[in-house]
Amino acid sequence: MDRKKIAFIISAPITAKAFLVKHFEHLSKEFEITVIANFENEHETAMPFVSNVKHIAIQRNINVIKDLKALFLLYGFLRKNKFDATHSVTPKAGLISAVASWMSRIPIRIHIFTGQVWYTSKGFKRFFLKLLDKIIVFFNTHILVDGESQRQFLINENIITLKKSKVLGKGSISGVDTDRFFPSNEIREKYRQDFNFLNEDIIFAFLGRLNTDKGILDLANAFYKLNKDCSNVKLLLIGYDEENMLEKIKGIQRENIVFFGPTAKPEEVLQAADVFCLPSYREGFGTSVIEASLLELPVICSNTYGLAETIVEGETGLRHEVKNVNQLYTQMKMLVENEEMRKNLGKKGRQYVLKNFSAEQISNEWVKFYKVIISNV
Structure with missing residues (x-):
């Protein structure tokens, strides 16, 4: 039986290397993992526990022409490879992934919020950036938040709903590697x-x-x-x-x-x-x-x-x-x-x-989450 396919979509590969490798280790035992990111300035594109990588130049900052190009490149890649789920991290990747995944009819579309760049903004900038987050939520089927206090904040700001959002475990995007961080x-x-x-x-x-x-x-x-x-x-x-x-x-x-x-x-x-x-x-x-x-x-x-x-x-x-x-x-x-x-x-x-907050605990929560939502796809 073919394994279900998950595409993780991010702007910079460093995000995956810093926060997602432990999750990939656990998820790769059950699913086929692909990472889509801007590998333009990367000498090495291989990642541990990942079956495939794909370079699409998703920029961190707003650039309408480059963003539209990335959107249609991502749409074509997703449609061709028929993923069972997409999972975006960071705001720009989240926006492009949400729209492209919806256009490609990916059945499970996930975004994780890890902070709000508009929190300290004011006026039109705050309104516009909040609107982009609302678009991300609208086009995705599942929303994760890396902390309960952040989740309540987003609910109060009318960005997400209680029903559509979830915190895995006690929170944090990746937990901490207890074998790595020990006092000496x-x-x-x-x-x-x-x-x-x-x-x-x-x-x-x-x-x-x-x-x-x-x-x-x-x-x-x-x-x-x-x-x-x-x-x-x-x-x-x-x-x-x-x-x-x-x-x-x-x-x-x-x-x-x-x-x-x-x-x-x-x-x-x-x-x-x-x-x-x-x-x-x-x-x-x-x-x-x-x-x-x-x-x-x-x-x-x-x-x-x-x-x-x-x-x-x-x-x-x-x-x-x-x-x-x-x-x-x-x-x-x-x-x-x-x-x-x-x-x-x-x-x-x-x-x-x-x-x-051990990394092992948080990764196990990710696996349990995916097993539940992807089982009927």
């Missing part, structure tokens, strides 16, 4: 030596894209205030600088800030830190938070809707109001002064993630 004194000492951190230094770390919506300037301002009170603190910034944030940060504070840049080994670099901070203005789920918790780092994060499931307030981390620099500073100072609190939050954080 040896790794911690190596990186602290590499960064020239002293034993008495308290290191605050940020991991993610450096841009305004991540609250990175709020973190810099809170750290500036903290560093005036505490000479033994450092700030470690890990990630790609998207908006020339480094120069803006230097305008706030130059001393005691280390910019590491992007890394393929967050499970190692993060271990140089004592506290993890994510003062984000908008977040779909906050994978970096559960990664940090798995490394036994206490977390300070904003109370934006997408981070609700990632920590337990007062048990695994602390929350502050979005854009409230003074609250962020107060919580940072509290953890500088209370080593026992740091350790307790960190240890409970690891147990919380192990119980709810």
Whole structure:
């Protein structure tokens, strides 16, 4: 008997490599997996556990001519290969996939929401981007959301309905690889030596894209205030600088800030830190938070809707109001002064993630979901 065929449709292959490989490993035992993405700048198109890959130049940014071309190329490929299901990730891929899959009469059409780019937008831009999300929902048969708080937000915004949407497991698009993210004194000492951190230094770390919506300037301002009170603190910034944030940060504070840049080994670099901070203005789920918790780092994060499931307030981390620099500073100072609190939050954080967000758990939920919805196709 031929296996059912699923096409995953994304803009950039890095999305699949970062979040979907574990799912492919599990799903490939039951289904034939194809990945459709913009492989234009990729030297290697092969992916683990994937039967086929297809290059279609889906752009992240809006470009009407290129988007229409991608739409009709995708339509032709889907129609020719007669997939049983399509599954899109990221907004642009979601929009093109939804329309092309509907045109191709794919019986099962799935999109997963992992955050809303329009959350911090205003006026016509917000209206237009919300409209695109509504189009994605209209043309798909199933909608997944990578967190319950995000799902409720989308319901309140009239983007999705309770009946048509679902969160798999406790949330997150991929969970965390528990074999990869584990605390190690040896790794911690190596990186602290590499960064020239002293034993008495308290290191605050940020991991993610450096841009305004991540609250990175709020973190810099809170750290500036903290560093005036505490000479033994450092700030470690890990990630790609998207908006020339480094120069803006230097305008706030130059001393005691280390910019590491992007890394393929967050499970190692993060271990140089004592506290993890994510003062984000908008977040779909906050994978970096559960990664940090798995490394036994206490977390300070904003109370934006997408981070609700990632920590337990007062048990695994602390929350502050979005854009409230003074609250962020107060919580940072509290953890500088209370080593026992740091350790307790960190240890409970690891147990919380192990119980709810292991990659194995989330992948098993994906397999169960697909077995149910695809069985009658």
